[in-house]
Amino acid sequence: MARSGTVLPVTLDRESPVPLAVQLADALRTSAANGHLRGGDRLPSTRALAERLGVSRTVTSAAYEQLHAEGWIAGRHGSGTYVTTSPPSDRPVPRSIAEEWAEPDGHLDLMPGAPWAAGLDRAAWRRAWRAAADTSPLSQPHRAGLPEYRAAIAEHLLRHRGLAVGTESVLATGGTTAAVVELATAVFAAGDAVAMEEPGYQRAVQSFRSAGRRVLEVPVDAEGLRPDRIPPGVRAVYCSPAHQYPLGGRMSAARRVELIERARAEDFLIIEDDYDGELRFDVAPLPLLAALAPDVVVHLGTTSKILTTTLGAGWMVAPPAVASAVLGYRERTGTRPSPAGQRVLVELARHGDLGRHLRKLRRELSERRTLLVSALREGDVRVLGDEAGAHLVVPFPSAEVERERLEAAAAHGILFDGLGRHFSGVPTQFGAALGYAGCSREALRDALPVLVDLLR
Template sequence: MANSDQFRKANFVTDRWAELPLTVDRTLAVPLAAQVAAELRDAAVSGRIRVGERLPSSRTLATRLGVSRTVVTAAYDQLHAEGWVSGRTGSGTYLAAAPTAAPPQPADTGPATRTGDLVDLRSGTPCVELLDPAAWRRAWRAAGHRMPLVYKERRGEPAYLAAVAEHLLRHRGLSAANHTVLATSGTSSAAGELAAALLRPGDRVAIENPGYQRAVGAFRAAGMRVVPVPVDEQGLRVDRIPPDVRAVYCTPAHQFPLGCRMPAARRIELIDFARRTGALIVEDDYDGELRYDTAPLPLLATLAPDLVVHLGTTSKILSTTLGVGWLVAAPAITDAVVAHRETTGTLPAPAGQQVVVELSRGGDLSRHLRRLRRGMADRRATVVTELRRRHLPVQGDHAGSHLVVPLPSPAAEQRAIESARSRGIHLDGLARHHIGTPSTFGIAIGYATPAHADLGPAAAVTADCLAGV
């Protein structure tokens, strides 16, 4: 009788899935695995798959869709990472939760209103949906088992510095000894510490324009005079940097906000400038781990470790909850920063450092980064597909968590932002990222924050708004 019941259940699952309209389109730029995952999400949203229902085996679904089993396995892995499905040993894969359906869009072409929170497509945020909840909870529990600290480690927790050194070597190709690594509270905080520890009030600091305005604020708060330097499709214009600046702040791996990468020749030009003038280079590698098309170029810090201060953060690859990052520089520089901390009593949060240590221990951090790269590449492809359907230009390397759609004027930028807001989408314009009068206009579209089920519809609405300006 038991065998007969199992046979009937197996046939029910097979027949049930044969009736569901799941399809993939090989002509799209979206990877097949991402399409399969999206089809399953849509089926869950519409109620065609119910919570607790068993999904077909990867072999069965691969045969049904005419794709390889690897494609279906990757789709199941993505859904598992997002928390929608769960596996039961010896039983199969089950729908654990149903994604929230995106609000339906009106049939007419006029502006629509939407109640509740806006879907956030602004740049500079992490993708917490791709964090493994079990690994996250496990790291916090393990960190909580440690006894409370008595003395503060101004350099950072030794285990954290070792974890950062291992992370940088494995994922960024930067060899860093413990005495050259400091824990920080993030890149903008580190910029302020560097200015206070190494520079004098009134010193001039060159910064990309458009660029990261929180770094601008940190340098100004430390008493520095900020000098805006233009950016082109290869990043910071070294030929436009005044020779009397004491430091140069830049984002060479993925220029913020334009999204371009500084090529090798421009990097060498910047290093030569620093050697001639004695300027310090501050390399903000805020999302350097997130590259999807080619291997990253060597970091400035590997090319000139005596001239470059390398900054990194957990806020883009994990969560802003942790509030920690790192600084890598020559010992004389790190010693000066530690001396400044001794006089001010400042240091980054030990709790966040301990969580990173626990994520690193056992490989959870590396596994998360592999999953994050796959997931973010799929998210980028989803947005790009919607934009290209409307023949909109896309700027920015296959990296990071945002891309740029250029626009011809500040008026066009503002119209796009207002149109999207009226339809429930929060967009980020380039104008606000300038020092002084804006010269470059467009929309920086972030694809990390929304739930995956919301991203496709939000990207379609955004593309409509941009096409309409």
């Protein structure tokens, strides 16, 4: 039975540089983790909590959105918002997945970030794993990554991203977020400021914050990050110029030049997250920032969007000083990216399976995007995002509408993401972020009438 009348131990510091919404989410999260709030406890409405704390409802709504996305709380239609955790105990009892988080039969998962793993050629996949297993076991770690993997990535970057680099310039990583953690720890010092896209990739934001680096938000629009809004004194700017995450825009050529000029003049690094840069359907992608300014750009890529999350493999191309700092960090900590996924990627590339999959992937996702966009526009639903990648955004007018649509979709067995949770500060834009790679095309097509009606 849910407890009512629970006193929330929340104190907000209005003098702190940490946004009020972030402070509130942290306080509620801590209360849920330490057992002050228990699984099944009902939380006050966003309006009631805002009145109690003397803040705007935007603050409480943003905090609830973040906690909802993390799984600490869940809304129940017509009943309210409840804590989903159970209090810690000295003798933990294994629990099944909470009923409200269990995947319903026939659900359609449109959460962005999932790859089209079902499209991988299974014969090629098995062949690559067998060939990888036939290689000799390693007796020494390769801190920079397997030489053959680095060579395969250099070839991939040249063929599919127009970036000419030598094998020695490529470092293997465990993926984009793993690379950000290494950069945050090895390259920057405590208190250094890093400018981030707002809205943007929150795992990167939290990686920098967890390392003790200050995050400063820079707004984005249809042309990507705005270089004119980068505050002075930053040590780095993190951006996704090929396909801004999550809004889906492309950084214009003029802004790329402006950003590079500022980086050189003010001595900061540009961290280029090219998470799905291979996936453009309308025109050839603009040159990578790393191709325009290899002296100030750290380029990051991953296999998790173009192949599968199974491999846990990515790459980094960085100026020599940055690469040396990352390698030094790996040596000191005894860490390095796992070679298993690297070996599989090498075999996929060696037999041409990687290139064939990318061509098939671009064709498939282009057709899916056309299917989805056509249905939405026929239903008078506005769509944001370039002809690229594996997700798009449908804007909503408010946080309340976003929450209502998310709950209504879940009730119909459709899961998609809310735009509000991609802000590190108080959200100013809301909407549905729809991924279309992780499900089958048939399931997507069958759900379109309901989806359009939900988003209209």
